[in-house]
Amino acid sequence: MPTAQSILTHSPDLAAIEAVTTPVESEVVVVGIAAGADRGNGGAESDAAPVVVAPGLDGEVTAALATLAHSVGASTKVGSTTRVPAPEGVPGRSVVLVGLGSSVDEIGDETLRRAAGAAARACRGLGAALVLLDAERVEAVALGAALGSFRPAKVTAKNDDDEKADSVKVFVAEGGADAVTRAATIAECVGLARDLVNTPPNLLFPGSFADRAAELAAAAGLEVEVMDETALADGGFGGILAVGGGSSRPPRLVRLTHRGNDDRPSVALVGKGVTFDTGGISIKPAAGMEQMTMDMGGAAAVVATVILAARLGLDLTVVATVPMAENMPSSTAYRPGDVLTMYGGTTVEVQNTDAEGRLILADAIVRACEDSPSHLIDTATLTGAQMVALGRKTPGVMGTEEFRDRVAELSRGIGEGGWPMPLPEELRDGLDSEVADLTNVTPHRWGGMLSAGLFLKEFVAEGVQWAHIDVAGPAYNDGGPEGYLPKGGTGVPVRTMLAVLEDIASAD
Structure with a gap:
């Protein structure tokens, strides 16, 4: 496992994922169980033996x-796991029974992802695992298993490698190996975003984050530009400089470009990279502040997504513009009452220094729009109001209506659950300032997520299809692991942005 010196340069902790077309001998075998036909107990757990989903095994073995499963009372609830000794005919020493829900006919891709993720976590440390869940929809199975095998990097002198499964083999039909390879690539990039979010803020600060992003991007063949505080001052990036001005570790702006065919669409990605957020002069309460190491979740997702676009060879240009700053209180920090001149000239009255993410995003959005992209997606752990409105797992999606709805639908389709939200005109008046063009917050507490979206809208160029994804809750799981989601950084919304990029590439 990584030490303090190596945590920024290690690869995500994922089990090796490979495809097999015949059930091979393994330490542990994963099979699915769905509820049987006899729905006793008022429709709760079935009193009948469960239906076993285990492609590749014959009928006598699945019957056994x-x-x-019935004798041990194994639950069919999605993602529940029960480990039992392997009966004769199973190519392993033990079996992990993983719940697939109430009906075999209702098993969707997200169910397979969640079940495979939970099973992979249950297999951790047991050696090589063989997953028998669905031989046709193997990308869902392989992706869930890979994401579920992830373990957060840990700053430690101990060697815990023996806790990790040697490999996960996914049973596939003929021709399914490519889907497993693709799933492993996606999982690796989601794992990268998770690792960045989980890295302690004394190790991940604007300078080290920029260096790591540049190193990863160069390895993937991307064009790289890093602007330091001098270049930001010369360029007039007033929002980034103000937010980062209170820290001894100055801000950065990173630009990463995956170059596609010039005749293909160009998509801009922007992600909030506040590597630690104290709230600045408008300081946050102490309780829970340690979680503010995750306030660069949007930036981590954008860095991972543009690298993923390159690794998958998407035939469109993707340009990531990533502002990075640490929001600290000090004698050089910006203050409530300050008026900032943003990149591009718009002035903003600061009424709350804890509404800092929209300030660095505004600078980055204006810069991104100078490239004349057809579409722009920005994402951020932006507002607590997102969690009040939608909970901790549902991203709020705002923007130009057609593109907003397209992004939200694709997000739900891949299991990240994006939900379209409005930008009501009546909230816009709350952003008017008597001393500047805008204020950074409204004078009331209503519609905080939507007001932040309206603020960002002011900086999006005319004619650009735009979506803003607020992942304040979904980017970080402060509860226990669930399905393919670990505790800590989740990597949301990397897969949503990939789905959108692939949709644009195929449709335009």
Whole structure:
């Protein structure tokens, strides 16, 4: 496992994922169980033996597994796991029974991802695992298993490698190996975003974050530009400089470009990279402030997504513009009452220094629009109001209506759950200032997520299809692991942005 010196340069902790077309001998075998036909107990757990989903095993073996699952009372709830000794005919020493829900006919891709993720976590440290869940929809199975095998990097002198499964083999039909390879690539980039979010803020600060992003991007063949505080001052990036001005570790702006065919669409990605957020002069309460190491979740997702676009060879240009700053209180910090001149000339009255993310995003959005992209997606752990409105797992999606709805639908389709939200005109008046063009917050507490979206809208160029994804809750899981989601950084919304990029590439 990584030490303090190596945590920024290690690869995500994922089990090796590979495809097999015949059930091979393994330490542990994963099979699915769904509820049987007899729905006793008012429709709760079935009183009948569960239906076993185990492609590649013959009927006698699956019947024995069904009997075993029933005898031990294994739950069919999605993602529940029960480990039992392997009966005769199973190519392993033990079996992990993973719940697939109430009906075999209702098993969707997200169910497979969640079940495979939970099973992979249950197999951790047991050696090589063989997953028998669905031989056709193997990308969902492989992606869930890969994401579920992730372990957060840890700053430690101990060697915990023996806790990690040697490999995860996914049973596939003929021709399914490419889907497993693709899933492993996606999982690796989601794992990268998770690792960046989980890195302690004394190790991940604007300078080190920029260096790591540049190193990863160069390795993926991307064009790289890093602007330091001098270049930011010369360029007039007033929002980034103000937010980062209170820290001894100055801000950065990183630009990463995956170059596609010039005749293809160009998509801009922008991600909030506040590597630690104290709230500045408008300081946050102490309780829970340690979680503010995750306030660069949007930036981590954008860096991972543009690298993923390059690794998958998407035939469109993707340009990531990533502002990075540490929001600290000090004698050089910006203050409530300050008026900032943003990149591009718009002035903003600061009424709350804890509404800092929109300030660095505004600078980055204006810079991104100078490239004349057809579409722009920005994402950020932006507002607590997102969690009040939608909970901790549902991203709020705002922007130009058609593109907003397209992004939200694709997000739900891949299991990240984006939900379209409005930008009501009546909230815009709250951003008017008597001393500047805008204020950074409204004078009331209503519609905070939507007001932040309206603020960002002011900086999006005319004619650009735009979506803003607020992932304040979804980017970080402060509860226990669930399905393929670990505790800590989740990597949301990397897969949403990939789905959008692939949709644009195929449709335009």
